[in-house]
Amino acid sequence: MSTKSREYLFGSSVRAKSDEATRARKSADRLACEAWNARMLGFRGPAQPSPAIGDALNGGYGYLEVRCLGCNTHQTVALGIIRRPKTTPVHELERYMRCKECSEQRRYPYKRSQLIALRPNKISADTPASKMWPGDRD
Ligand SMILES: [Zn+2]
Numbered sequence: 001m002s003t004k005s006r007e008y009l010f011g012s013s014v015r016a017k018s019d020e021a022t023r024a025r026k027s028a029d030r031l032a033c034e035a036w037n038a039r040m041l042g043f044r045g046p047a048q049p050s051p052a053i054g055d056a057l058n059g060g061y062g063y064l065e066v067r068c069l070g071c072n073t074h075q076t077v078a079l080g081i082i083r084r085p086k087t088t089p090v091h092e093l094e095r096y097m098r099c100k101e102c103s104e105q106r107r108y109p110y111k112r113s114q115l116i117a118l119r120p121n122k123i124s125a126d127t128p129a130s131k132m133w134p135g136d137r138d
Contacts, residue, residue, distance in 0.1 A: 029059030036090070037117040047091035047115050053079050054086030061118035064090060069112040070102035076122045091115060 032051045040047065051059070056079055063076040077097065084093070094115050102110035 026058055026060075029055040030061070031059075033059045033061045033118045040115060040117050045115075047094065048089070050089045050091040051118070052087050052089055053082060053084060053093075056090055056118050057086070060120050063119040063122055064093065065116040065119050065123065066094075066097050067114045067116055068097075068099040068102060068110075069114060070099055070106075070110050073099075073101075074116060074123060075099070076119060078122070090118065 029051065033056050036050050039045065051061075056062075056064075062079055064079055065074055065076050067074050077093070079090075082093065084096075094113060095111060097113045098109050098111050099113065
């Protein structure tokens with residue numbers, strides 16, 4: 001049997017299975033993010049275990065919402081541009097987050113923050129945190 005006929009016989013079913021696996025992985029990643037969000041917003045944690053950066057991105061959650069404990073502002077961090085391996089669990093980012101404003105004011109890197117939730121988009125005037133996450137008590 002030549003490669004060509006193998007492709008003819010199995011090509012479409014191999015592709016269909018592969019597509020199905022991709023879809024299943026995406027929805028599993030999305031559900032894992034939703035489960036983590038539900039725990040964070042409902043019980044305030046524990047943040048550990050958490051989805052990996054790559055899984056969150058794959059599940060459609062490109063941003064992590066963080067609250068700075070210094071100035072009490074909520075900020076979003078784009079997961080796609082963080083220079084960490086995609087296998088890094090999201091909760092591990094907590095100790096790396098630095099608030100620019102608080103750091104400038106205190107003249108040292110201010111890194112005290114609290115993870116809030118994963119978000120599909122950035123916080124903006126159109127999608128304030130309270131609107132997007134009615135479960136959040138802040
Ligand atoms: Zn701050």
